Amino acid sequence: MLSIMDGGGGGARSRRKARMLQFATLVFAVFLVFLGEFVVGQSSTYVRPPKAPAKSDAVEKHLQERKSLTASTDPDQMHISLAGPGQMKVTWVTSSAVPATVQYGTTSGHYTNIASGVTKQYSFVLYESDLIHDVILGPLNPSTTYFYKCGGFGAEFNFTTPPPSGPNVPIKFAVVGDLGQTDWTATTLEHLAGYDYDVLLFPGDLSYADTWQPLWDSFGQMMSPYANYRPWMVTEGNHEIEDVPLLVESFLSYNTRWEMPYNESGSTSNLYYSFEVAGVHILMLGSYADFDTNSAQFEWLQADLEKVDRTKTPWLIALLHAPWYNSNSAHQGEGDAMMEAMESTLYAAKVDIMFAGHVHAYERAERAYLKKPDPCGILYITIGDGGNREGLAGTWLDPQPVWSVFRESSFGHGELEIVNATHAYWSWNRNQDHIPVMADDVWITSLSAAQSGCTSKSTTGAIQSQNVDDSNWEL
Numbered sequence: 001m002l003s004i005m006d007g008g009g010g011g012a013r014s015r016r017k018a019r020m021l022q023f024a025t026l027v028f029a030v031f032l033v034f035l036g037e038f039v040v041g042q043s044s045t046y047v048r049p050p051k052a053p054a055k056s057d058a059v060e061k062h063l064q065e066r067k068s069l070t071a072s073t074d075p076d077q078m079h080i081s082l083a084g085p086g087q088m089k090v091t092w093v094t095s096s097a098v099p100a101t102v103q104y105g106t107t108s109g110h111y112t113n114i115a116s117g118v119t120k121q122y123s124f125v126l127y128e129s130d131l132i133h134d135v136i137l138g139p140l141n142p143s144t145t146y147f148y149k150c151g152g153f154g155a156e157f158n159f160t161t162p163p164p165s166g167p168n169v170p171i172k173f174a175v176v177g178d179l180g181q182t183d184w185t186a187t188t189l190e191h192l193a194g195y196d197y198d199v200l201l202f203p204g205d206l207s208y209a210d211t212w213q214p215l216w217d218s219f220g221q222m223m224s225p226y227a228n229y230r231p232w233m234v235t236e237g238n239h240e241i242e243d244v245p246l247l248v249e250s251f252l253s254y255n256t257r258w259e260m261p262y263n264e265s266g267s268t269s270n271l272y273y274s275f276e277v278a279g280v281h282i283l284m285l286g287s288y289a290d291f292d293t294n295s296a297q298f299e300w301l302q303a304d305l306e307k308v309d310r311t312k313t314p315w316l317i318a319l320l321h322a323p324w325y326n327s328n329s330a331h332q333g334e335g336d337a338m339m340e341a342m343e344s345t346l347y348a349a350k351v352d353i354m355f356a357g358h359v360h361a362y363e364r365a366e367r368a369y370l371k372k373p374d375p376c377g378i379l380y381i382t383i384g385d386g387g388n389r390e391g392l393a394g395t396w397l398d399p400q401p402v403w404s405v406f407r408e409s410s411f412g413h414g415e416l417e418i419v420n421a422t423h424a425y426w427s428w429n430r431n432q433d434h435i436p437v438m439a440d441d442v443w444i445t446s447l448s449a450a451q452s453g454c455t456s457k458s459t460t461g462a463i464q465s466q467n468v469d470d471s472n473w474e475l
């Protein structure tokens, strides 16, 4: 207890002090109320949505479905991929022998066609794979739903073919990299399923099996419900290498399970190839194949670019794994050697967009060339944020390079909508709990469009108005 001793006239001073003390107490009380109102007790209006389903739920669901199958001849680990003009490849796995055939037609339960393919199997040290079947269907009509049954066993599935070829044909791509098979992966897959895309583009690092082969099987099972009805087009990442010196050659599992249409594009390696769909020519480059100017990949790239006709495919897009433009501290400089070998060639060809993975984050650059913003350069996007077990890459270089527009360390996926011959809309959607939230977007003008100011006789032709070609969509 505070005691105030006072002399003559001290009563008046004491009363003044008491009033000042009361006033100070009042001011302090009001301050506390404001503090409580505006700082301590602030109530956010944000309500956290239900927890996203875990990977174990998704895998368990599929495994339960698998258990409910009546025979080991039923299809498992399914995915489909574009396989040439008007063709679709169906890949599936069985543990017992079945014919490598697919029955298909445009009416459920009524199969007017049957196609035959091949069955593959591989050994990886002590692991023996199940039977992997590849069957190419076609010719198929564009934008058409086909119902199909694998090997004559199991349930019926269906897929829808992409739109027809033509420079002004709209098409939607989903883009995701470094998926793995975690809770985060499950969320990304659910978000992808909510986007009505035509083709999925995947710049590498699929299963993260890293030589433990059963993880390729669980990855195949986890992807199957998403990859058996829309084509997935992939290129390799470092986690696909899996070489065991003297015992297992590099990329054995990847090349066997995810064989892409490299023959169809004149490539001799599954590690790099190209394909065309709607009005887009897509280069699937290999960060882990030789890429110097004397390499087979470089020779193939030059020949492939010679075949590109921007009046038919006004959009030119490239994918690879190790990014050339990366301001994350992870994997700094790993794409530099390939960039030095190839950037000038791709710049001259007026590549519109390059997607990379590897860095577990999202970053969008300006159009750039030689690490400087350039309105006629490539628009570089890193999207290695599918949700793998290694987690996010959260450290960024400071200061942010002049070419870097937006960067964020979150899991998510991308959506690229080609609207017509000249314009496309890109958005990146972070996984915000159960909800995909669009966090970055940009309208893109093709470098083949006159309004880009980048057209030249040597690399692009004038864009002409053409009717949509209703014949088979083309590779």
Ligand SMILES: [Fe+2]
Pocket (backbone or CB within 6 Å): 205, 237, 238, 239, 321, 357, 358, 359
């Ligand atoms: Fe990687």
